[in-house]
Amino acid sequence: MKIIETGDGSHSLLNESLSETYHSVHGAVQESVYVFIKNGLLDFIQKNKPKEISVLEIGFGTGLNALLALKESVEQKTKIYYTSIEASPIGEEIYSQLNYAKHIIRADADRLFKQLHSSPWNLPISVAENFVLKKIQSKIQEIVLPPSAFDIVFFDAFAPAKQPEMWELPVLTKVVLSLKPKGEFVTYCAQGQLKRNLKSLGLIVETLPGPPGKREMVRALK
Ligand SMILES: C[S@@+](CC[C@H](N)C(=O)[O-])C[C@H]1O[C@@H](n2cnc3c(N)ncnc32)[C@H](O)[C@@H]1O
Structure with a gap:
């Protein structure tokens, strides 16, 4: 695993065995804010006022999406229950070097980022007043998800070319069943086969302009 600097100055990781980065090389923070926060979380809040x-x-x-969501839980005054599944967690020697706190304008971002990583796995932990984190250490293929439990899915797997099984019907069906009606599935990927798979699961698929450096992204509504 290698730490790299992306186009907006924020870090990402390069998984050298897959030859795949964790985020867009054009800007990790920029991509995560645009895809998952603006077009996912904030879109859902605006439409549903939960x-x-x-x-x-x-x-x-890297915990970047979790940190960005935590920031929104404060700014939007909305309680967020954030469940995140990870097969291969990164170690402290890596996360302690990531520069996300500098890119998130909050005095306590560094402390909160470390807390997101150091909090125990497989238990709901209140990391901030409005933010409950439950990290599950497992492959998505090996867990049972509760049905109709989530308002939003941040689908942030490695790209289909590197990890095709994550984008195929067995995993997608499990994830879509765990979305509530009116729930939103967002991802940076806009591959045709993904869109066909999501449509076959009954979702309404929107293709949106992508973040800088990428043509398109997908948001799908249940
Ligand atoms: C694109 S990166 C993640 C990005 C993360 N959201 C971030 O902001 O850093 C994909 C992640 O999926 C994890 N992963 C790979 N296979 C998985 C599986 N079968 N189940 C759950 N997580 C998996 C990887 O270890 C990696 O951390």
């Missing part, structure tokens, strides 16, 4: 939201993330990875 008092609380349950988010499911596939791939906790």
Whole structure:
């Protein structure tokens, strides 16, 4: 695993055995804010005005999406229950070097980022007043997800070319069944086969402009 700097100055990781980065090389923070926060979390809040939201993330990875969601839980005054599944957690020697706190304008971002990583696995932990984190250490293929439990899915697996099984019907069916009606599935990927798979599961698929450096992304509504 190698730490790299992306186009907006924020870090990402390069998984050298897959030859795959955890985020867009054009900007990790920029991509995560655009795809998962603006077009996922904030879109859902704007449409549904919920008092609380349950988010499911596939791939906790660097914890960047969790940190960005935590920031929104404060700014939007909305309680977030954030469940994140990760097969291969990164160690402290890696996460302690990541520069996300510098990119998130909050005095306590560094402390909160470390807390997201150091909090125990497989238990709901209140990391901040409005943010409950449950990290599950497992492959998505090996767990049972509760039905109709989540408002939003942040689908942040490695790309289909590197990890095709994550984008095929067995995993997608499990994830879509765990979404509530009106729930939203967001991902950086806009592959045709993914869109066909999501449509076959009954979702309404929207193709949106992508973040800088990428043509398109997908948001799908249940
Ligand atoms: C694109 S990266 C993740 C990004 C993460 N959301 C972030 O912001 O850093 C994909 C993540 O999925 C994890 N992963 C790979 N296979 C998985 C599986 N079968 N189940 C759950 N997580 C998996 C990887 O270890 C990696 O952390």
